[in-house]
Amino acid sequence: GAGVSQSPSNKVTEKGKDVELRCDPISGHTALYWYRQRLGQGLEFLIYFQGNSAPDKSGLPSDRFSAERTGESVSTLTIQRTQQEDSAVYLCASSAPGDGYEQYFGPGTRLTVT
C-alpha cells in the first residue's frame, strides 16, 4: 500500500518568506509526527498529533512554526518569516494504534533558506 508522502520534496525560499510543507500519512494511522533534521544532526521532535486530542506542540522552536491536521488525514507544517537556521530536512511520520508505536516515515522535505 501507499506509504507516507510529503511535498514538496525540495523547497528553496528566500529569508523572510513563509513556507508550507505537506504530509499525507498512511490511511488509518491516528498518530502523526513532524521532525526536523539539520545536516549531520539527529531528529528534533516538533509536534505530535494523536487522533482528535490536542496536539503536543512542545517541540516547536518558535511561534513562527505552526502545524495543523485535518482529522486523521493530511497535515501541514507552516514556517513563517523563514530564517537561514530553518534550513533542514523536515520529516513526517505516522503510526497506527496497536502497532507498538512503529513509525513510518515519509521521504522528507529538504528546505533551504537563502
Next chain:
Amino acid sequence: RKEVEQDPGPFNVPEGATVAFNCTYSNSASQSFFWYRQDCRKEPKLLMSVYSSGNEDGRFTAQLNRASQYISLLIRDSKLSDSATYLCVVNGRGYQKVTFGTGTKLQVIP
C-alpha cells in the same frame, strides 16, 4: 538529563566484526523500545523492536535492561551494508509519543 541518550560514535569496525551499541533512557515508565536505521540522506526505517525478553533477527540482537534503563543492539559479522546511523527510540510521555535518540554512526570498513 536527556530522555534518550546515545554515543554518537562513529564506530569504525572491520568487516566481520561484532559491534554493540547502548542507549540509555530516563523515563522508568517507558514501555516500548525500538532500533531504527537511517542511511545517509534517507528517512529512518524500523530495524527491530526490543522486547523484554530480548530478541534476535539474523545477525542483530536487541536487549532491554529495565533495572539500568538501557537497551542495546548487537550486530554480528558486520557487513559493509550495515554502515548507517542507528537510532534508539523509546516511548515517552503520553500514548504513542516516542522519543528518538540522536543516533550512533557505524562505519564498516573493508
